[in-house]
Amino acid sequence: EEQLVQSGAEVKKPGESLKISCKASGYRFTTYWIAWVRQMPGKGLEWMGIIYPGDSDTRYSPSFQGQVTISADKSINTVYLQWSSLKASDTAIYYCARHSAYCSGGNCFPAWLDPWGQGTLVTVSS
Amino acid sequence: DIVMTQSPDSLAVSLGERATINCRSSQSVLHRPTNNNYLAWYQQKPGQPPKMLIYWASTRKSGVPDRFSGSGSGTDFTLTISSLQTEDVAVYYCQQYHTTPPTFGQGTRVEIQ
Numbered sequence: 056e057e058q059l060v061q062s063g064a065e066v067k068k069p070g071e072s073l074k075i076s077c078k079a080s081g082y083r084f085t086t087y088w089i090a091w092v093r094q095m096p097g098k099g100l101e102w103m104g105i106i107y108p109g110d111s112d113t114r115y116s117p118s119f120q121g122q123v124t125i126s127a128d129k130s131i132n133t134v135y136l137q138w139s140s141l142k143a144s145d146t147a148i149y150y151c152a153r154h155s156a157y158c159s160g161g162n163c164f165p166a167w168l169d170p171w172g173q174g175t176l177v178t179v180s181s
Numbered sequence: 182d183i184v185m186t187q188s189p190d191s192l193a194v195s196l197g198e199r200a201t202i203n204c205r206s207s208q209s210v211l212h213r214p215t216n217n218n219y220l221a222w223y224q225q226k227p228g229q230p231p232k233m234l235i236y237w238a239s240t241r242k243s244g245v246p247d248r249f250s251g252s253g254s255g256t257d258f259t260l261t262i263s264s265l266q267t268e269d270v271a272v273y274y275c276q277q278y279h280t281t282p283p284t285f286g287q288g289t290r291v292e293i294q
Binding site for chain 1: 212215217221223232233235236242274278283285286288294
């Protein structure tokens with residue numbers, strides 16, 4: 056079964072650092088993009104960025120560029136999302152999800168997201 | 182970024198009746214060389230992660246009930262639930278993947294009337 060399993064809920068104070076994880080299984084980890092998606096309390100879905108574990112090529116949404124870092128360790132089929140200094144506004148559920156891809160003109164691009172991890176609730180409060 | 186706008190924000194439908202959700206993109210997500218529309222639909226039930234239902238605007242994922250169908254092209258798309266069931270109560274999102282970053286609609290909440 057293809058699945059993504061995320062690390063558990065976190066409670067942090069503003070200014071603290073954090074790294075959450077997403078472990079993939081059931082498919083060839085290095086050949087699919089993995090995305091991180093934010094869902095703030097009671098709100099919709101926001102695509103943050105992606106990583107291609109095969110070569111660690113990483114792309115960020117302009118809204119999240121410089122705010123978070125996405126990385127991968129292909130030896131353990133795991134992708135990470137990290138913050139160096141959390142803010143209260145980072146309180147949200149963070150999902151990892153695998154991108155299917157479409158290819159055009161010799162390049163491949165992220166498409167739909169399936170499957171999704173179960174989500175990691177990050178609470179930032181003083 | 183392509184802006185995705187869904188309508189309505191919420192709707193209440195009687196059991197067994199049809200539910201229709203609209204999604205409009207700020208620019209076309211049709212890839213003319215392939216005639217594919219780069220649009221997906223997701224279902225998110227309370228307390229759960231989203232689940233992908235439909236991709237390429239109208240291709241149903243294996244295992245998704247056939248009461249779910251997607252249609253449309255260019256900038257205007259529709260997700261239809263032909264006969265609403267209790268288990269379909271959820272928030273539904275459209276997502277374009279024509280341009281990076283992929284972007285989602287704001288979501289449409291479907292409830293039982």
